[in-house]
Amino acid sequence: MTAPVVRPDAALEPLVASIAAGDRDAFQQLFRALAPKVRGYLLRLGADAGAADEVTQETMLTIWRKAASYDPALASVSTWVFTIARNRRIDRLRRARRPEFDPNDPALQPDPVEGADVAHEAAETGQLLRAAIQELPKEQLRLLELAFFHDKSHRAIADETKLPLGTVKSRIRLALVRLRDRLKDETR
Amino acid sequence: MIPLAHLSDDVLVDYAAGTLPQATALLVATHLALCPDCREEVRLLEEVGGAMLAERVPEAPADHLLADCLALLDRPVTVQEQPARYCADGVYPRPLLDVLPADGLTWHKRAKGLAEIRLDTGPGPVAKLLKISAGQPMPRHTHSGREFTLVLDGSFSDDYGVYRRGDVAVATEGEIHQPIAGAERDCICLAVVEGSLSLTGPIGRVLNLFVRF
Numbered sequence: 001m002t003a004p005v006v007r008p009d010a011a012l013e014p015l016v017a018s019i020a021a022g023d024r025d026a027f028q029q030l031f032r033a034l035a036p037k038v039r040g041y042l043l044r045l046g047a048d049a050g051a052a053d054e055v056t057q058e059t060m061l062t063i064w065r066k067a068a069s070y071d072p073a074l075a076s077v078s079t080w081v082f083t084i085a086r087n088r089r090i091d092r093l094r095r096a097r098r099p100e101f102d103p104n105d106p107a108l109q110p111d112p113v114e115g116a117d118v119a120h121e122a123a124e125t126g127q128l129l130r131a132a133i134q135e136l137p138k139e140q141l142r143l144l145e146l147a148f149f150h151d152k153s154h155r156a157i158a159d160e161t162k163l164p165l166g167t168v169k170s171r172i173r174l175a176l177v178r179l180r181d182r183l184k185d186e187t188r
Numbered sequence: 189m190i191p192l193a194h195l196s197d198d199v200l201v202d203y204a205a206g207t208l209p210q211a212t213a214l215l216v217a218t219h220l221a222l223c224p225d226c227r228e229e230v231r232l233l234e235e236v237g238g239a240m241l242a243e244r245v246p247e248a249p250a251d252h253l254l255a256d257c258l259a260l261l262d263r264p265v266t267v268q269e270q271p272a273r274y275c276a277d278g279v280y281p282r283p284l285l286d287v288l289p290a291d292g293l294t295w296h297k298r299a300k301g302l303a304e305i306r307l308d309t310g311p312g313p314v315a316k317l318l319k320i321s322a323g324q325p326m327p328r329h330t331h332s333g334r335e336f337t338l339v340l341d342g343s344f345s346d347d348y349g350v351y352r353r354g355d356v357a358v359a360t361e362g363e364i365h366q367p368i369a370g371a372e373r374d375c376i377c378l379a380v381v382e383g384s385l386s387l388t389g390p391i392g393r394v395l396n397l398f399v400r401f
Contacts, residue, residue, distance in 0.1 A: 009242060024258065031254050036246030043247050053249055060257050065265065075231070079238025086206040086237065094210055096310055099217035101227070102282035106274055109191075109354065111224045125232075130239040148205045148237050149244075154198045156207075169198045176197055179236065 009126055012077035020067035031060055034078075038085045044149045045089065055092060059085045076126030125183060132182040140175035147172060191223045191354030199358075200226060204233035209312035214283060215336050215356070215380045221281035222354035279341050284378060288317075295319055299327055301369075313382045320344065320369040320377070328366040333383025335359040337367065342375035344368060 012033065018026035038059050042052040062084050070080055090098045101108065133141065146157045154172070158165040195203075195216060202208045203216040220227050275285050287307050295303035301324030305317040313333070320326055322342070337344075337357045344351055344367040351357050351367075359365050361383065369375035 024261065027261065028254065028258070031257065035253065036248045037241055037244045039249050040244040040247040041241055044244070052247075053253055056249055057253060057257055057260075061260055064257075064261055076235065076238055078242040079235050082238040082241040083234055085241070090206050094310055096210060097286075098206070099210070099214040099283040099286070101217050101221035102272060104272065105221060105282040107221065107278040107281040109222045109224060111227070126235050126238055126242075129232075129235050130242060133236065133239050133243075144236065145240060147201050147207070148240050154202060169196075172201060173197045176201075176233075180232070183232075 009076045009078050013072050016063075016067050016070045016077055016080075019064060020070070027060075027064055030063065034081055035060055037078075038081065041082075041085060041149060042089060047089070051092075055085065055088050058088045058092075062088060079126055128183055128186050129179060132179050135182075136175055136178060140171055140178070143168060143171050144175050191219070191225075191352070191356070193349075193351055193355035193357060194223060194226055195219055195356055196358070197229075200229050201233055204230050204237055209309075209382070211307075211309040211313040211315035211380045212336065212382065214287065214307070214309055214315055215338055215378055217283035218281050218340075218378055219338055219354065219356055221283065279376065284340075287315075293317070300324070302326065313380055315378065315380045318375075318377045318379050320367075320375045322369055322373050322375070323371040325366055325368045328364065330362060330364045331359065331381050331383050333361055333381060335382070336380045338378045340376045340378060342373045343370035344375045344377070345370065 012030065015026045015030045015033075019030060035056050039052050039056045042055050043049070047055065059081065063081065066084075070077070075083070087098045087100075133144070136144070143157065143161075146161070147154065154168055155165060157163075158168045161168065163171075199208070199212070199216060203213060208216065220230060272282065273285055273290070274282065280288060287309065288305075293305055295305060297303045301321035303319045307315040307317065309315045317340075318326075318337075320342075326344075335358070337351070337359075339351045339353050339355050341353060343353075344357075346357060346365050346367045348357070350370070357367070
């Protein structure tokens with residue numbers, strides 16, 4: 001790492017730690033910082049105002065209950081909250097739990113042991129990604145956003161944008177290659 | 189053993205974004221349990237999701253929502269999480285085990301050397317466990333959507349190579365193929381077909397009546 005990375009998201013980490021200790025003020029602060037973003041995400045995905053409010057509330061309550069399990073080494077706070085909101089939304093739509101792997105499963109193929117030079121703070125990764133995402137060509141950014149913030153699979157995006165499915169896939173892949181390269185450069 | 193045949197970016201993006209149908213998401217989650225490389229990829233994609241959440245234009249909820257939340261903080265959780273159940277012989281990773289019957293597996297014979305168990309993944313694409321007898325070819329077939337086959341035990345091979353535990357074979361729409369189970373032992377797979385499946389060849393056409401996905 002050459003230059004120190006500014007991490008606005010890092011300001012949220014102590015809040016989550018306080019919430020884990022039962023601090024209601026910290027919860028209110030995190031609510032004010034993130035509930036509007038979560039609600040914006042849900043509305044963008046096509047939820048009506050009532051459903052967006054309900055899932056936002058469930059997301060915030062899940063944060064309260066699970067704050068102790070948040071690990072800053074694994075994900076930035078925004079990412080952790082994104083996965084919670086995504087899962088709550090799916091659970092509500094399908095009335096079934098989103099399938100996820102269990103890190104404690106004895107059947108899990110363990111991660112290869114990483115060298116200290118490869119280990120990288122997840123919150124920094126998040127910040128780098130955010131910068132890299134802003135630098136993506138508009139078209140790639142639009143497709144990534146469509147993939148993440150509309151309830152649309154690649155095929156549905158192809159239908160909507162009138163682009164061939166192959167083009168959608170290759171542009172999204174290109175965007176990801178660029179992000180990955182950017183991360184490699186920064187962490188070298 | 190790290191799997192060699194991975195899932196492609198587009199499938200992992202849809203999984204991270206939460207837009208895959210339940211059956212396909214189950215297959216992806218099961219592959220992730222067996223594949224550290226794809227887990228790392230999904231972690232990166234979730235960071236993309238988190239970064240985009242952070243950049244979202246805020247849509248402030250009504251004032252009462254915070255008060256409602258605060259009132260609920262101390263409410264005891266009524267729905268207890270099921271204690272985790274793990275597979276004794278390690279064949280079925282957790283996300284898959286969660287949708288398998290707890291009282292043992294009942295295989296339904298479908299054709300010579302082919303048995304299956306249909307899994308409950310709600311509406312949409314169907315997920316099945318397949319057991320193919322050692323050395324047995326699967327019926328030659330094609331499908332109208334993507335077909336994913338994840339090996340859980342044993343192995344199978346097709347025109348592209350050999351697939352072992354954790355590997356996923358993806359057949360695209362209209363592709364005709366005929367996997368053959370490895371001779372070492374029965375092959376157990378998780379299969380998801382996003383469209384309808386039909387068998388080809390003279391015997392296949394008759395079998396179609398029985399093996400509909």
